Each structure stands twice: as structure tokens, then as C-alpha cells.
Amino acid sequence: MPDLKQERAVQTRRRLLVAAAELFDQFGYEGTNVADIVKRAGLTLGALYFHYGNKQGVAEAVMNSQPQVIEPLLESEGLQHVVDITLVWAHRLQVDPLLRAGVRLAVEQRGHGMSDATSFNDWAAIMTEHLQIARDNGALRSGVDPEVVARFLVGACTGVQLYSQLVSDRADLMDRTCEMWQVLLPGIVSEEARADIVIDPARRGGE
CATH class of the missing domain: 1.10.10.60 (Homeodomain-like)
Known part of the structure; x- marks a missing residue:
């Protein structure tokens, strides 16, 4: 058997x-x-x-199970998929110990003699793939590099959640994540696609 x-x-x-x-x-x-x-x-x-x-x-x-916690919950693609990753992530960090532990270990690992960038690189690869779809569909501004944006987002999300954890025990993480996108989107999304991108805490289920 x-x-x-x-x-x-x-x-x-x-x-x-x-x-x-x-x-x-x-x-x-x-x-x-x-x-x-x-x-x-x-x-x-x-x-x-x-x-x-x-x-x-x-x-x-x-530490490296983070994408497997989030990706099955998502159905969108392109830039909306990247936005949804961060919204679902912001919500699940408050309710899912597997994700919380993964993030904690990833951030603190150097203090324990580890140096494994897999989780960060996996997120960057997933985001790059969907940002490339967005670029091919005309949703990104001319000259925007999907790989650069993906790397920036991984770092930004890491910093946002650390800041939120410090000041509110992540209670305001969803609000801070939405604020991040409100600041970032005008610089990367085309005028034609802007109205189609939804930044809404209600999408925390990834629908």
C-alpha cells in the first residue's frame, strides 16, 4: 500500500x-x-x-511554508494577485500560528545561526511572475521592472509587519498594508488599469 x-x-x-x-x-x-x-x-x-x-x-x-499557507487562498492573477497576497497575509498573520511562526523565524533567524533566504526569495518569485502578467496585460507603467517591484514589496511588507507588531501587536497591520498600496500604486500602475485594482480588507479571503 x-x-x-x-x-x-x-x-x-x-x-x-x-x-x-x-x-x-x-x-x-x-x-x-x-x-x-x-x-x-x-x-x-x-x-x-x-x-x-x-x-x-x-x-x-x-519558515519556508509561508507561500503554501497563502497561495491556495487566492484566485486572482496579475497585479491584483500581488495585492491580494499582502491582504491575505496581513489577515492570516493575526490568526494563523504557522504563518506567524514562519515570519518570526525568518526575521529572527540570524540570531539563531541560520541564514536561509528561501521564504523571501519564494515570495519575490511569486510576485515577479504575477507582475510580469500585469506588465504583459498593460497594467504596469512603462519602464516598471517586475523583479525590482517584487523585491521592494517583500522588503516593504517585512518592515510594515515589524512596525505594526511593535506599535499595535499587528492590530493595525491591515490598515498599514492598505496604506502601503495607496502610496505605491500610483507609481507602478498604468492609468488604464488603476480603477481595476481593489485595495480592500474584505479581500483578505483572497476572492
Whole structure:
């Protein structure tokens, strides 16, 4: 029954990932140990070592799972898809420990001896792809480089959420994300496409 065995492996990895994320979210990397992760997951140390190698391995998996948390919730494309990524992200950061832990680990990782830019690069690649669609559809201003905008957005969103976390425990993150787009859009979107781009907290579900 190879399919059943594979499904069990997927479920085991998921249980370990979620348990680790809940602990990393609450206690940080240094305050979490593998014994607590497997206890919360209801699994064994052997399972964690087999699937993730060690605590750093599971931390990197949590950190790099961010796009998989957000992308399945989105149905839009082009520039609207990029806007929706940030709106859904702003909302899910307040309710989803897997995403919160991923962001926390990504930002704090240098302090724990890690240096993995995968999550940032993955977001930039996803945004670049949809900004290229927007450019091909005439939604971007002439001369706007999708890769440059994508890199800027990844950095901007990182900074916005850190600022929001500091001043309001992210309670105002959605408002700050919308403000970011209100400032940014006039510089990158064509006049013809401007009216079609929706910046609305109601799109936090990605519809």
C-alpha cells in the first residue's frame, strides 16, 4: 500500500510542522525544544529526526511554508494577485500560528545561526511572475521592472509587519498594508488599469 504509506508520511510531517509552529510562535526558536515539539504532535523523536533532521530542519520548514499557507487562498492573477497576497497575509498573520511562526523565524533567524533566504526569495518569485502578467496585460507603467517591484514589496511588507507588531501587536497591520498600496500604486500602475485594482480588507479571503 505505497499510497497509504505516503499519505501517513505527509500527515506526520504536517503534524510536526504545526506543532513546531505553535511552539515557535509562542516561545521563539531558543525557547522551543524537540521534545516539546514531538509531545505536542503526539509523535516520537525518531519521527522528527527522520522527516526534518533536527530542530533547525523543522524550523526551516516552518519558515519556508509561508507561500503554501497563502497561495491556495487566492484566485486572482496579475497585479491584483500581488495585492491580494499582502491582504491575505496581513489577515492570516493575526490568526494563523504557522504563518506567524514562519515570519518570526525568518526575521529572527540570524540570531539563531541560520541564514536561509528561501521564504523571501519564494515570495519575490511569486510576485515577479504575477507582475510580469500585469506588465504583459498593460497594467504596469512603462519602464516598471517586475523583479525590482517584487523585491521592494517583500522588503516593504517585512518592515510594515515589524512596525505594526511593535506599535499595535499587528492590530493595525491591515490598515498599514492598505496604506502601503495607496502610496505605491500610483507609481507602478498604468492609468488604464488603476480603477481595476481593489485595495480592500474584505479581500483578505483572497476572492
